Amino acid sequence: MPARSIAQLSVLLQSGALDPVDLAEETLARIAGHPDKTIFTSVTTVRARADAEAARKRLREGRSRGVLEGIPVAWKDLFDLEGLPTTAGSRVLKTSAPATKDAAVVRALAEAGMVSVGRVNMSEFAFSGLGINPHYGTPRNPASPSGEHRIPGGSSSGSGVAVAAGLVPVSIGTDTGGSVRIPAAFNGVVGYKATRGRYSMEGAFPLAKSLDSLGPLCRTVQDAAWIDAAMRGLPAADVLPRVEPGDLSFVIPETVFFDDAEPEVVAAFKMAVESLTRAGARIRRAAFPEFSAIFDLMAKHGALVTAEAFVLHRARITGSDAADMDPRVVKRTLLGEKITLSDYVETLAARERLTADFEARLGPGELVLSPTLPHVAPALQPLLDDEDLFFRMNGKTLRNTLIGNFLDWCCVSLPYGTGANNLPVGLLVSGRRGSDLRVLAAAGAVEALFG
Template identity: 80%
Template sequence: MTTEPRSIAQLSVLLQSGALDPVALAEETLAAIRSHPDAAIFTVLLEERAKAEAEAARRRLREGRSRGVLDGVPIAWKDLFDIAGLPTTAGSRVLKDAAPAGRDAAVVQALAGAGMVSVGRVNMSEFAFSGLGINPHYGTPRNPASPAGEHRIPGGSSSGSGVAVAAGLVPVSIGTDTGGSVRIPAAFNGIVGYKATRGRYAMDGVFPLAKSLDSLGPLCRTVQDAVWIDAAMRGQAAAGPLPRLSPADLSFVIPETVFFDGAEPEVAAAFEASVERLARAGARIRRQAFPEFSAVFDVMARHGALVTAEAFALHRARITGPAAAEMDPRVVKRTLLGEKIALSDYLETLAARERLTAAFEARLGTQDILISPTLPHVAPAVQPLLDDEDLFFQTNGKTLRNTLVGNFLDWCGVSLPCGTGADGMPVGFLLSRPKDSDERVLAAAAAVDGWLR
């Protein structure tokens, strides 16, 4: 059984009108997941919960008590969010026997309160510590855009989230983003990924990677879908209307520093074609150097990465004990680098982060939106990365490069599909702004989306 990819908005119209029954939709969704040839996308199906939530949505809709546009819509969760009664395994075998969560994570509760139907948990990079999405324990989901006979990476760490939406199994999946883990799989799989400002949502019940960087967001099919999910995750009964903007209302800045270094020609061409379309539509666009971006990597080279220091502190007992033998050795190797980061280095990095964030915000115009390729390359094949550890780490670093700048400097951002690169693989177009500019970035993304493809 296969499903035609549908957005939240498309499903909502059918559900609210009575043309589609929530129980039938939940059953169709679960059947599609069970019959899908890629068994590595979902790690757990929540069949009993999904049916109960769908039946409750059916009663509400029939009785005229709809909870809003999300009522009865299926959703999947990255395996970092607590689901009551289940251990939160974070893509790892070492947590499979952990105590079950006593209650849902706060954002799971919030979306359940909006009437959404949780159908399952999806795969991820172990402990969220890779941008590639490869998982040796639960399998690596196949990017649905892969050429016939090939297995391209899904992107990570929210690998299952990106593939579940791109494959049409669910209209939305919630991921986390510490160095790009929402925007990367969105770009690789040709869907929308919204990384919200860090702290925009309650983090209770979310398994951390690096709390100074962790943020959340939806992977979905449209910007409007992301807006609705964002409102519900913040406990709002309904989303406020976005400003109605056109490209002519917007001012964009293309960074000349870091973001295009080593970019595949086809990626750069797809991005520039989108820029040209926006310019023809009246958008104001300029190019500018941002020395702060290079400085981010200088700080990391001198003092170590924040994510590595915090991941080591979190996982020290695991990676220095017997549990390490059950973990992905690449995750262990990368995490162990944090052992060499002294407290003085960590504090220096935090101080540099404040300075560079302030300097960037002063350089960027008050209304300007940074636009860039989400990633410098399209999704590569899985097998060469498994065969060559050096290639794995090199590719992981390049994959994370553009997006991690936004985490370090505390941005929010939206990745949109903007055509294809080599071998017909999707290319992402990233819109970014400093923290707490979420409404501005979402409105801009909605205004330009139709001009990018």
């Protein structure tokens, strides 16, 4: 059976053509029958059946909670689910105390009637853009050529693969340096990174609180908009303003985003720009020195994410737990020990200045249009065999997307065409902080244009 979007499933559920319990059982059977056992870290069968029974009862009694009633959802393995330990992709947390309540966004989607079917794999402690996990395995990108294991992207690796493989219509991830947008682009699905602070982070295991944001990986922009509304406790229907391509204004950054990009990625992006131009969108190109300045700042003072991750995990990586952690995560986190308080404070001050400078360069309502990533998903084995290659590829994979976290953007990555080896390529629509509805609406218009 082909993968279905939230909207497609919702029509069937609301009309009575599909029963929520039957959908839940179908979803659980798909998960159980899928050959890749590394996608889900836990399947919440009892909870899913109870959620589905409650949704069935409400629908039969005419008390539907809205368009998300009965829709299955999976959670990145760092959101608290009541009664389960939150392992954050790590072996060292497997014996931690079970969560006493759901994370705030888990509760919000439960209130909207969604059915939680389990938690999915991730990079350990969310500290990698590649999605490789030595403890629970690395999910295989469903777009991998026959006989190959291409990486899923991270850190929300299982979320991207679960949606791309058609196991669930939506999975909720987090994004500190690209962790929603990277797996979305690599796996050929939609990924929405909300403005930091748009939703409560209560019950979500952090990486770097000054950068952490979250959002859904799903099949369509409309689906993302419905999830966005529900996570804010709002009715999901009619939340996405309708715009046409002729209403849109984009700027293409000439700084950083295209450096060392694969020719096929650039070619796919040019085709997208040509289609938007023919449809009436206004598009210009511009240099953004702020982007280069971010990397100069990181070279001088260290990265915010590294500093905050070191403080969070200092006891683990300097104690006995380190032996049970991914050595690449330990090595990267230890770099934070060299970042001084003055480095950290100067970086925060520079961040405010660079964010203001960037926003001043945008015209009214103007959005940034770029490739999500400079390359398609690489093969897994060479990255396992060569640590230096791992770190170089991780840096390149995070390069484009971390700019949006540093400058507090909201973004949507859309699948657009293919690159080398017929692997998915992502198109990124980004906007200044707080412009989430405009970014979602614009991404919806772009999606509709491309079909």
